[in-house]
Amino acid sequence: MPCHRPSPSPGRRAxxxxxxxxxVFAVAPQAVAARPADRTASASVSQDELSYVYFITSxxxxxxxxxxxxxxxxxxxxxxxxxxxxxxxxREYVVRDPSLLRALDGMWARENGVDAERDAIAARxxxxxxxxxxxxARESRGVSAAERRTIGEQSAALDRELLDLSRKMExxxxxxxxxxxxxxARVRAFVEQVxxxxxxxxxx
Numbered sequence: 110m111p112c113h114r115p116s117p118s119p120g121r122r123a124x125x126x127x128x129x130x131x132x133v134f135a136v137a138p139q140a141v142a143a144r145p146a147d148r149t150a151s152a153s154v155s156q157d158e159l160s161y162v163y164f165i166t167s168x169x170x171x172x173x174x175x176x177x178x179x180x181x182x183x184x185x186x187x188x189x190x191x192x193x194x195x196x197x198x199x200r201e202y203v204v205r206d207p208s209l210l211r212a213l214d215g216m217w218a219r220e221n222g223v224d225a226e227r228d229a230i231a232a233r234x235x236x237x238x239x240x241x242x243x244x245x246a247r248e249s250r251g252v253s254a255a256e257r258r259t260i261g262e263q264s265a266a267l268d269r270e271l272l273d274l275s276r277k278m279e280x281x282x283x284x285x286x287x288x289x290x291x292x293x294a295r296v297r298a299f300v301e302q303v304x305x306x307x308x309x310x311x312x313x
Contacts, residue, residue, distance in 0.1 A: 159297055161195035163213060171217060173293070185312055195309075197300055202309035209308055216295045220288040227281050234274050237267050 160174030162182035167189045172179060174196070182194035185203050193204040193213065204210060244260050244267075252260065303309040 159195060159197050159293075159300060161193060161296065161300070163193045163210075164191055165214075166191065173296075194312075195300055197304065200311060201313035202300075202304065202311055204303055204309050206308060209303060212299060213296070216299070217292050220285065220292050223281055223285045223288050227278065227285065230274050230278050230281065234271060234278075237271050237274070241267050 160172075160178050162170060162172040162174065162179050164170045164182070164186055170179075178194075178196070181201070182192075182203075185194055186192045190205065191207060191210050193210060195202055195204075241264060244264050248257060248260050300309070
């Protein structure tokens with residue numbers, strides 16, 4: 110006699126959606142911190158590698174390094190001044206020339222574009238999770254057989270959408286990694302150029 114496995118209830122689907130949403134928000138903070146109002150990303154670096162803090166405006170900055178690096182960079186910054194501080198091969202430098210700093214502004218464009226797509230998908234995942242929760246709550250209050258079928262169909266559609274969104278997020282994560290490597294290479298090339306030309310001021 111055939112055995113049919115019962116489909117997950119909306120309540121179980123809501124829990125699954127919540128788990129997905131938590132996974133999304135676990136990686137989202139980096140994308141949210143990189144927005145223009147407080148554009149910050151961090152990664153641990155050893156002393157013989159490149160660390161930098163780029164103060165774009167009085168309220169926007171981007172970085173790769175540690176919290177201590179931000180404190181060190183601020184010591185060399187004049188109020189409201191756009192400035193790049195970096196440590197390369199154990200030495201610290203600053204660049205203040207606005208014409209040079211403008212060359213940095215487009216280096217994270219690709220990465221920011223991926224972040225914007227990830228934010229949009231994370232938002233849609235959150236909405237789908239809320240919709241599943243409302244369907245589960247509606248079913249728990251007692252519904253007719255016809256309503257239960259409708260709820261099941263709507264929940265299944267949301268399940269499919271969440272699966273599709275999860276796959277898209279995974280693809281964007283791979284693109285994010287590629288974009289990060291690309292921007293890192295561009296910043297490194299810039300740093301080496303300003304050191305070689307003498308445009309970077311040694312501060313330590």
